[in-house]
Amino acid sequence: MHNTLKAMIAALAVCTTAAFAAEPIKIGVSGPFTGGSAPMGVSMRDGVRLAAEEINKAGGVLGRQIKLIERDDEAKNERGVQVSQELINREQVVATLGFINTGVSLAGQRFYEQAKIPVINNVATGSIVTQQFLPPQFPDNYIFRSSANDSIQAEMIAEEAVDKRGFKKVAILADSTNYGQLGRDDLVKALARRGLKAVAEEKFNIGDVDMTAQLLRAKEAGAQVILTYGIGPELAHIANGMATLGWKVPMVGSWTLSMSNFIDNAGKNGNGARMPQTFIEVPANTPKRKAFVAAYHKAYHVDRIPSPVSAAQGYDSMYLMAAAIKQAGSTDGVKIREALESLKAPIAGVIKTYSHPYTHANHEAINKADVVMGEVKDGRVVYAYPADEKKAPK
Secondary structure, eight states: HHHHHHHHHHHHHHHHHHHOOOEEEEEEEEEOOSTTTTHHHHHHHHHHHHHHHHHHHHTTTTTOOOOEEEETTTOOOEEEEEHHHIIISSSSSEEEEEOOSHHHHHHHHHHHHHHHOOOOOOOOOTTTTGSSSTTTSSSSEEEEEOOOOOOHHHHHHHIIIIIITOOOEEEEEEEHHHHHHHHHHHHHHHTTTTTTSSSEEEEEEETTOOOOHHHHHHHHHTTEEEEEEHHHHHHHHHHHHHHHTTOOOOOOEGGGGHHHHHHHGGGGGGGGGGGSSSOOOOOOOOOHHHHHHHHHHHHHHHSOOHHHHHHHHHHHHHHHHHHHHHHHTTHHHHHHHHHTTTSSSSSESSOEEESSSSSSOOBBBBGGGGOOOEEEEEEEEESSSSSHHHHHHO
16 A cells, blocks of 8 residues: 555656646747848747747746747748748647748749648738638648738838839839749739839849949939848849949838848948838837847847848747647647637737737738838938828737
C-alpha cells in the first residue's frame, strides 16, 4: 500500500508538472530577412515578435505561450515553397504570419490551403493573393490578409496623380516580378477608369542599377509623372537616374516607396515621392501608436523603423491570429479559420481597431478608408495631407 501511494503521488506530480509546462503554440513567421526586401521582412518579423512578447507576458493564449518559428524565404519563390513545407510538416505550426513578396506568397501559400492551416499575409499586396482558393473549387479559403491590396493602392495612386494633381501624361515603371507586373495591371485598370492610357510602360529587373533607357523613353513620351511598382533599391535608382538626367518629375507609387533602402539610397532625390500607407511613423500620434513605436525603437535600438508599414501590419496580424485561437478554444486549423471569419471581440491594433474584419467571403482586413498618402521628406515618411493624421484611430 505504501508503495502504491508513493506511485500515485509521483504520477500526480508528473501530471501537475506537465500541466504547468504546456506545450507552446507554434506560429510560423516567414519573410525575406536578407537581401533587397529585408527592410520589409525584418520589420514585419520584429513587429510580430513585439506582439507575441506582449501576449506571452499577459499569460499567452489558452494558457500556453506562443513560440514563433522564423524562416528567411530570401524573397525567392522556390525558397518560399521550401519554407512553407518545412513549417507545416517538420515544425507543425498551427498558423503562419508573413509572406512579403507577392510571387513568394502565390508559390508557397498553396501548401497552407492543402493542409487547412490559416496564414495571414501581413505584407504581400498582390490583388489575387486572397483570391487563389475560392469556391466552388475550394469550399474554404485559408488565406487571409492584413495589408492594403494593390487594387486599393492602384486606385489611390491614380487618384493622387490624376484626380488631385491633374497629370494627364503618366508613365509606369514596374519591376518584372509578380508583384511589379500585377501592380502594373492594376494601375492600367485604374487609369482606364479615368479614360487614360500611360504614355510609357517600362519594365526593369531586380538588381538593375541603370534606369536611363526606361527614363529616357518616359521623358521623350512627355511623361509628367512616374508611377512605380517595385521595391526600395531599384526605386532609388529611378529617383537617382532622373537626377542624373537633369529631369525631375514627381514619383507616385505603391507603398514600397516608404522603404528605408529607397529613402536612404535616393537621399534628397527621393524627397516628394508619395505612396499609400496604412501606418506612418510620426513623433506624435495616438497613444497606441506612440507606445508601439517607442517599444520598437527600444527593443531594436533604432530611431526609425526600416519599414513602418510592415512592422505595424506584422504586429496587428499577431493579435488577430491570437484572438482567433482564443475564440476557437483550439489550435485546429479549421476552427482557427472559422474563428478568423467570425471574430466577435474587437481587436485594438496600431493600424486600426478591427471589428469583425473577416467573413467567409472576404479575407481582406484593410479597406481604402484605412489607407492614407505618405510623402518622403528629409529621410522620413510624413503625412502627405495633414488632415489625415487627425483621422488616425484612437
